[in-house]
Amino acid sequence: MRSTPLHPVARLPEEWSASLAARGERSFTAKQVFQWIHRRGVLDPAAMTNLPARLREHLAAEGLGEVLTPERVHRSEDGTRKLLLRLRDGATIETVLLPSVSGPGSHAQLDADAAAADDEDDDAAAEADAAPRVRVTQCISTQVGCAMGCGFCASGVAGLKRHLGAEEIAGQVLLGRAMLEEGEELRNVVYMGMGEPLHNYEATARSLRLLTHPEGINLSTRRVTVSTSGLVPEIARLGADFGGQIALAISLHAADDETRSALMPINRKHPLDELLAALRAYPLPRRRRITIEYTLVAGQNDDPAEARRLAKLLRGLPVKINLIPMNPIEASSLGPPAQERVAAFQEVLTQAGYSCFVRRRRGDDVSAACGQLVLLGAKPKVRRALG
Numbered sequence: 232m233r234s235t236p237l238h239p240v241a242r243l244p245e246e247w248s249a250s251l252a253a254r255g256e257r258s259f260t261a262k263q264v265f266q267w268i269h270r271r272g273v274l275d276p277a278a279m280t281n282l283p284a285r286l287r288e289h290l291a292a293e294g295l296g297e298v299l300t301p302e303r304v305h306r307s308e309d310g311t312r313k314l315l316l317r318l319r320d321g322a323t324i325e326t327v328l329l330p331s332v333s334g335p336g337s338h339a340q341l342d343a344d345a346a347a348a349d350d351e352d353d354d355a356a357a358e359a360d361a362a363p364r365v366r367v368t369q370c371i372s373t374q375v376g377c378a379m380g381c382g383f384c385a386s387g388v389a390g391l392k393r394h395l396g397a398e399e400i401a402g403q404v405l406l407g408r409a410m411l412e413e414g415e416e417l418r419n420v421v422y423m424g425m426g427e428p429l430h431n432y433e434a435t436a437r438s439l440r441l442l443t444h445p446e447g448i449n450l451s452t453r454r455v456t457v458s459t460s461g462l463v464p465e466i467a468r469l470g471a472d473f474g475g476q477i478a479l480a481i482s483l484h485a486a487d488d489e490t491r492s493a494l495m496p497i498n499r500k501h502p503l504d505e506l507l508a509a510l511r512a513y514p515l516p517r518r519r520r521i522t523i524e525y526t527l528v529a530g531q532n533d534d535p536a537e538a539r540r541l542a543k544l545l546r547g548l549p550v551k552i553n554l555i556p557m558n559p560i561e562a563s564s565l566g567p568p569a570q571e572r573v574a575a576f577q578e579v580l581t582q583a584g585y586s587c588f589v590r591r592r593r594g595d596d597v598s599a600a601c602g603q604l605v606l607l608g609a610k611p612k613v614r615r616a617l618g
């Protein structure tokens with residue numbers, strides 16, 4: 232049970248129904264309130280013009296209002312926008328908007344948005360007649376910092392400051408949607424920003440329900456991807472709670488326990504055999520695949536022999552593999568392998584029959600790469616750039 236009352240932005244329509252019915256409000260007001268917040272993105276009760284004044288006052292008294300404030304927007308040359316957001320307690324997080332890159336070879340430039348890219352083909356024919364839209368993928372954070380301690384990750388080096396509430400997770404998308412530009416459409420959401428979503432399971436699951444609710448933003452479940460470093464019990468829980476409908480991305484980064492434990496401390500708790508068993512048990516719908524993220528770190532996990540082990544490890548699983556050359560961070564001397572080494576690693580996996588792409592981090596000129604976020608002094612160079 233939660234000890235603190237649920238923030239109004241985190242409430243689902245049925246929860247509004249219960250609380251508003253108890254106040255003697257008419258039954259349809261619950262849907263109206265939810266729609267104001269999640270469909271229209273209006274968080275100021277005073278602006279909810281079709282609600283009675285006493286109800287608007289009640290909502291204000293309940294604390295309904297903005298949950299995060301955009302502090303800065305950094306635009307990269309490739310159209311990527313990184314939003315620095317301030318939370319009510321003063322902490323800052325980031326979210327990134329990644330417009331789709333059109334043209335040949337565009338796949339090679341995507342990373343966070345790549346998790347959902349496969350789906351695009353399914354829809355292309357159906358939407359061929361529609362006006363051209365720029366599809367935007369939003370990358371969102373679930374924690375301030377992260378407790379998982381991966382050595383190549385700025386959030387991991389920073390450590391966990393606190394979990395985000397569901398209102399702060401969904402709030403990033405409300406804000407991202409409001410900041411879309413002419414011709415853009417919010418298409419995919421990836422939980423690949425700061426934090427480990429499954430370590431903050433309750434709020435993550437609630438935010439998934441909020442974002443996919445038909446009366447709200449109404450994102451399709453298959454266009455929402457949760458990325459995890461491999462919290463085995465919570466992978467099972469996510470699969471059971473959402474019937475496997477939420478797209479899953481696994482940060483694998485190694486194919487043997489020794490290498491993986493050195494990069495990702497979580498592997499000591501949930502080693503590869505456990506993780507692979509959880510992936511096999513995930514109730515994935517037919518024709519869908521799990522995304523395997525593999526951050527290539529020079530001298531750590533980039534040996535062709537490791538690629539061969541990876542090919543063997545994943546045999547029989549419906550996966551697509553994204554290789555991500557590590558983005559250097561100030562707090563670590565680790566770095567990406569040379570390009571030829573990346574290509575050789577990819578070649579082993581392609582030869583073994585896997586769908587395997589190299590995902591370049593986008594928006595690097597403003598350090599907008601997801602999962603590698605600037606906070607808490609972990610990346611002082613970028614902090615200067617922000618100031």
Ligand code: SAH
Nearest residue numbers: 384423426427458459460482524557558602
């Ligand atoms: N905690 C979750 C989701 C956030 S991290 C997870 O680990 O999956 C999102 C992705 O960014 C992960 O695959 C992570 O390994 C990757 N990442 C983190 N720091 C990185 C860096 N410096 N360079 C490249 N990828 C990085």
Ligand code: SF4
Nearest residue numbers: 377379381384387460
């Ligand atoms: Fe946390 Fe993911 Fe970074 Fe690891 S890679 S420290 S799990 S955010």
